[in-house]
Amino acid sequence: MLPWTTYEAMYAAATTEPETFWLDAARRVTWKQAPTLACQTRPDGWHDWFPGGTLNTCHNAVDRHVENGRAEQAALIWHSCATKERQIVTYRELQDRVAGFAGGLRSLGVEKGDRVLIAMPTMIETVIAMLACARIGAVHVVVFAGYAGSELAGRIDDVAPKVIIVASCSFQGQTAVSSSAALNKALAEATHRPQACVITQRDACPARLLPLRDHAFHALEQSTPAGPVMLRSEDPLYILHTSGTTGKAKGIVRDNGGHAVALALSMELIYGCKPGDTFCTTSDLGWVVGHSYGVYAPLLSGCTSVIVEGGPSASAIRSLCHEHAVKCLFTTPIQMRLMRQESRALSGVILPALARVFVAGEYADPTLLDWARSYFQRPVVNHWWQTETGWSITAHFFGLPEHESVALMNDIGRPAPGFHPAIIPSAPDEPCGEIVLTLPLPPGCLAGIWSDRVIGAPTACLDDTGTYYRTFDEGMIDADRAVHMLGRSDDVIKVAGRRISGVQIEKIIAAHPGIHACAVVAVPDELRGQRPVAYVVSISGLVRSPSAEEIIRQVRQTLGRWVGLREVRFTERLPTTISGKITRKSLHFSGCITKDVPASFIRTVSVR
Numbered sequence: 179m180l181p182w183t184t185y186e187a188m189y190a191a192a193t194t195e196p197e198t199f200w201l202d203a204a205r206r207v208t209w210k211q212a213p214t215l216a217c218q219t220r221p222d223g224w225h226d227w228f229p230g231g232t233l234n235t236c237h238n239a240v241d242r243h244v245e246n247g248r249a250e251q252a253a254l255i256w257h258s259c260a261t262k263e264r265q266i267v268t269y270r271e272l273q274d275r276v277a278g279f280a281g282g283l284r285s286l287g288v289e290k291g292d293r294v295l296i297a298m299p300t301m302i303e304t305v306i307a308m309l310a311c312a313r314i315g316a317v318h319v320v321v322f323a324g325y326a327g328s329e330l331a332g333r334i335d336d337v338a339p340k341v342i343i344v345a346s347c348s349f350q351g352q353t354a355v356s357s358s359a360a361l362n363k364a365l366a367e368a369t370h371r372p373q374a375c376v377i378t379q380r381d382a383c384p385a386r387l388l389p390l391r392d393h394a395f396h397a398l399e400q401s402t403p404a405g406p407v408m409l410r411s412e413d414p415l416y417i418l419h420t421s422g423t424t425g426k427a428k429g430i431v432r433d434n435g436g437h438a439v440a441l442a443l444s445m446e447l448i449y450g451c452k453p454g455d456t457f458c459t460t461s462d463l464g465w466v467v468g469h470s471y472g473v474y475a476p477l478l479s480g481c482t483s484v485i486v487e488g489g490p491s492a493s494a495i496r497s498l499c500h501e502h503a504v505k506c507l508f509t510t511p512i513q514m515r516l517m518r519q520e521s522r523a524l525s526g527v528i529l530p531a532l533a534r535v536f537v538a539g540e541y542a543d544p545t546l547l548d549w550a551r552s553y554f555q556r557p558v559v560n561h562w563w564q565t566e567t568g569w570s571i572t573a574h575f576f577g578l579p580e581h582e583s584v585a586l587m588n589d590i591g592r593p594a595p596g597f598h599p600a601i602i603p604s605a606p607d608e609p610c611g612e613i614v615l616t617l618p619l620p621p622g623c624l625a626g627i628w629s630d631r632v633i634g635a636p637t638a639c640l641d642d643t644g645t646y647y648r649t650f651d652e653g654m655i656d657a658d659r660a661v662h663m664l665g666r667s668d669d670v671i672k673v674a675g676r677r678i679s680g681v682q683i684e685k686i687i688a689a690h691p692g693i694h695a696c697a698v699v700a701v702p703d704e705l706r707g708q709r710p711v712a713y714v715v716s717i718s719g720l721v722r723s724p725s726a727e728e729i730i731r732q733v734r735q736t737l738g739r740w741v742g743l744r745e746v747r748f749t750e751r752l753p754t755t756i757s758g759k760i761t762r763k764s765l766h767f768s769g770c771i772t773k774d775v776p777a778s779f780i781r782t783v784s785v786r
């Protein structure tokens with residue numbers, strides 16, 4: 179039971195008495211040595227959470243639930259959209275498999291502090307490998323399975339793993355893609371040599387194991403079980419490379435203690451989940467949401483986690499939520515847009531167990547959120563995240579009895595405890611600007627950056643004075659603390675000296691019922707310096723698609739003519755990152771976008 183009835187009371191407690199607040203929150207975790215101090219500044223200027231505390235994250239996520247009567251409860255439910263397989267693993271089975279695989283890693287020479295690179299799709303074995311590392315104090319580095327060649331080689335050289343774990347194949351849609359070729363190519367390119375490779379064999383595409391180098395995952399699971407080793411709170415649990423949305427890929431280091439405390443608190447405070455509830459995320463385990471809410475937060479809280487390989491269709495999401503009585507669904511705006519498209523052919527949905535739906539990762543327009551609310555007949559909210567922060571910076575707090583105002587529901591919410599956002603105005607007297615966070619960041623955020631085999635303070639993420647963490651996102655903050663996100667700093671458009679974010683224009687365009695997705699970017703303009711151009715994907719099969727005139731008129735009527743929108747480029751799809759976010763940067767004014775979206779797909783309409 180949370181002790182606060184209102185958001186203000188909760189946020190004030192974390193702000194005025196942070197030591198008390200976080201030491202109380204730390205009681206959600208089972209410690210070998212309980213911490214007596216919440217936060218301490220390190221010699222390099224960064225912060226350690228719960229120094230002096232010792233624990234094991236795997237013990238907290240698995241063993242203690244077996245000991246406390248949850249042995250027969252499902253810990254993980256896995257569904258593959260590619261192969262249509264489903265697997266359910268109880269907490270007891272998870273404990274056996276993780277302990278066995280941890281013993282297997284030990285037999286390959288893996289010790290505390292060693293890095294283990296896991297390049298696997300979302301599978302039960304991926305979670306087992308992550309938890310097995312956590313059990314013996316090895317640092318897992320999960321790499322999205324779709325990365326091949328130099329992307330993979332770069333990460334191998336960055337973290338110098340003792341062991342690399344891959345699946346024999348991953349899937350692109352329904353097509354199996356062998357991982358052996360990608361692994362061999364990456365190893366040929368990388369200078370670092372791992373001591374061993376572990377292959378998870380999949381029926382669709384078994385791999386030939388190389389003698390001396392490769393070991394079979396399922397055989398290693400049969401090794402003598404290894405027990406959890408006690409670690410210092412600040413010891414690293416994992417390294418996760420940023421996807422590049424926030425600059426060049428950096429190795430974000432997460433600690434054990436702060437991470438466990440923050441995620442356990444967030445499950446109740448933000449998501450309103452209790453032990454025994456079922457949480458489903460559609461994120462790949464290779465991204466931060468997969469790490470935090472596919473694996474650690476639900477398991478630390480004794481919940482059941484539903485994980486999904488591949489992009490689920492609206493009907494797959496419906497049946498997963500229905501069959502497994504999912505209470506919270508966590509997905510992305512792009513996934514929701516696809517659901518909206520598909521659901522036109524489906525009738526309304528009744529999911530009695532579903533309490534609420536969350537999206538994050540990129541801007542979600544109010545029209546999309548409203549559609550989702552009427553589709554699920556439940557609250558649907560957006561919240562703001564970064565790989566660096568590991569949990570949401572701003573959110574909506576379903577664990578508190580107080581009801582949030584409707585006005586707040588369409589935005590990214592208010593700061594989570596311990597996050598203190600401020601605005602660095604882009605010009606004097608401007609309410610908008612870059613959103614920065616006062617230090618220290620709360621537990622669960624980056625414990626440092628992995629660079630040259632050392633964990634150091636993330637100086638590249640700080641402002642010149644070393645006082646603020648820079649988010650590189652733009653926005654503004656209301657009197658009631660609600661944060662409004664305007665997009666990445668480099669997506670802001672400067673029209674004759676006035677600033678407008680692409681997101682503000684997109685919101686208006688997306689309200690048109692004929693529009694599936696849109697992105698607004700800046701193009702050079704001789705007179706004004708820059709002007710916006712809208713890329714628009716219409717809903718397929720419409721009798722009458724939206725016209726450029728309608729779109730431009732709507733934007734001019736809402737924001738004014740000064741915005742200078744006079745060009746709409748109709749396209750069949752928008753370029754996205756590998757994690758599914760629209761890449762506005764790659765929408766060049768030349769009309770030639772990326773190899774995914776050739777110029778021939780685009781029809782430009784200009785209106786004076």
Ligand code: AMP
Binds near residue numbers: 424466540566666
């Ligand atoms: P990544 O670390 O790759 O997950 O990207 C983090 C970035 O995604 C943030 O800095 C934002 O630019 C964007 N982002 C994440 N969540 C949201 C959200 N709810 N609304 C708008 N943008 C978001």
